[in-house]
Amino acid sequence: MAASPYPPSWYAASASPLPEQAPARGDIQADVAILGAGYTGLSAALELAEAGFKVVLLEAERIGWGASGRNGGQAIVGYGCEVDTLEQLVGRDDARRLFDWSREGMQLLRDRIQRHAIECDWRDGHASVPIKPRQERQLRQWQAHMQQQYDYPMAWWDRDQLRAQLASDRYLGAVFDPQSGHLHPLDYAFGLARAALAAGVVIHEHSPVTRLQRGARAVLHTAQAQVKADYVVLAGNAWLHGIAPELESRIMPVGTYIGATTPLGEQRARDLIRNDMAVADVNWALDYFRLSRDHRLLFGGRASYSTLPPPNLRGTMSRRMRRVFPQLADVAIEYVWGGYVDISLNRAPHWGRLEPNVYFAQGFSGHGVASTGLAGQVIAQAIRGQAERLDAYARIPHRPFPGGRLLRTPMLVAAMAWYKLRDVLW
Structure with a gap:
């Protein structure tokens, strides 16, 4: 038996995997091209394919290879920051709307598990x-x-x-x-992928994106392919290296x-x-x-x-x-x-647009099992012309981490050392 391409874990050892999906090759045309086959990308792909869009999804490794297949499995209502932080950032009314949508995101997760018969030990x-x-x-x-x-x-x-x-x-x-709960993360990712494939989504694994070409029809380039699309969704999160520097600086x-x-x-x-x-x-x-x-x-x-x-x-x-x-x-x-x-600097979700036809979601800050599915749905709705919810998330202000590429990591390490000391002493 071939060795598992997933990092060794109990999840990888106990999951029911999908067959490998062929790498992308040549010139590919799509309505929507998505980078990243984690919960966000799979959720957006599923929503858009069910709405009639031709969707191509590119994954550098395997479906659910990143945080979607390795996380703690705890699905919790809300976001990585508390509601009082949201109130300070966007005001009480928008904070309430964002929280209520997170409740809808939890119900969306439950509904998808039931509708698609996803066996993920909820x-x-x-x-x-x-x-x-x-x-x-x-x-x-x-x-x-x-x-x-x-x-x-x-x-x-x-x-x-x-x-x-x-x-x-x-x-x-x-x-x-x-209302919150827990599940098998990798089996949930596989279940979303099966549903997306059944809806007509084309998934290419082992297809790392090397460059985003912006324009009226954006292009995702890989070593062996270029995918041209009316819309692009960036769902690489912590693994989005070199594709959109303005996003990387904020997580x-x-x-x-x-x-x-x-x-x-x-x-x-x-x-x-x-x-x-x-x-x-x-x-x-x-x-x-x-x-x-x-x-x-x-x-x-x-x-x-x-x-x-x-x-x-x-x-x-x-x-x-x-x-x-x-x-x-x-x-x-x-x-x-x-x-x-x-993680984002304020731990709030960072979702929005880079260009009128380039969408993204990141900054789940350790709270993404339920909110990633919501992000995929919110982006899909915006692509379909219903952008009210995405616009509300886009109004959350986000600043880059201080220190730039060289100093931001040591500065964060020093800050976290203080918080850990506070846990012990206070």
């Missing part, structure tokens, strides 16, 4: 958990604000209520969101890492998280975890802002996991993997 429920009294106060204030100003109900669980569902003494309580790639234990057995796994929810703490350098379908604990919680993999990653992940679940002292981590997420 599970309901997400808990945000505080470690310190300061965090508990902030979470409770956030819960009340979301209920009163955004009509979004979430339950507060005290420590005993949480302990009835989660076998850890580390946390002081939880805000439980029944930073951040390495994020996940471990999967050896199988625990059904009863032992269920004893850890009785209601099968996803869980994330609220530290800046957070831990997040959930159960897999084969009764492993999937535990994420180590980020690298320098783009260099952390040393002794498996050992670090094991220590963090056992800090949450000391009862797993005898359990080994079998898989460890990582990838890049694209």
Whole structure:
């Protein structure tokens, strides 16, 4: 059997992959050309093909090869920034609209799973958990604000209520969101791709775009092909290298890492998280975890802002996991993997147009499982002439990371060190 082209992970080992799609060759004509076969690109492709557009999608590696196939699998309503940040950026009214659309994005994800019979292990429920009294106060204030100003109900669980569902003494309580949840990320990407192919989308893998040629009919160039289209969608996110410098300056790639234990057995796994929810703490350098379908604990919680993999990653992940679940002292981590997420400076979504016929979406800031699907739909609607929602996202102001190409990474590393120290001391 040939080696998997995907980076080794539990996701790659357990997914149901698609056959490889042929690389792009020659001169290709399309109504819409899309760069990137992750959730955003696949979602836009599916929407546009169902509306009658001829869509060609170019992927440098394989479908779901980037963050869409490696992420933590937690699908959460909202964005990478909180609503108070959106209120400061665009005002209360637009912040409310953006949040309501994120709720629609979560429903869109659920609808696509059901409509296209995507087998991706969807599970309901997400808990945000505080470690310190300061965090508990902030979470409770956030819960009340979301209920009163955004009509979004979430339950507060005290420590005993949480302990009835989660076998850890580390946390002081939880805000439980029944509308969010978790899934198998790579299988979800494959499901979207199957739906897109069935709708008539042409997907070319192993076709890295080398250049965007702008014009009345834009062209995406690869080493062996050029795809001419009336519209182009850039959905490369953290992997968009050299194609659109004005986009690259407004995001930073951040390495994020996940471990999967050896199988625990059904009863032992269920004893850890009785209601099968996803869980994330609220530290800046957070831990997040959930159960897999084969009764492993999937535990994420180590980020690298320098783009260099952390040393002794498996050992670090094991220590963090056992800090949450000391009862797993005898359990080994079998898989460890990582990838890049694209963060914007304000953690808000960065979606819009580079040219009248060149669209983009990026800046999901670690919160993209649901919002990427929404981004694809919003861009597809704009291409079809319904641009109200994209225009609202485009009004969110974004600044480039300070320091330029050479200094922005060390400056970000220094800033993140401060936030991590605050988690410990405050």
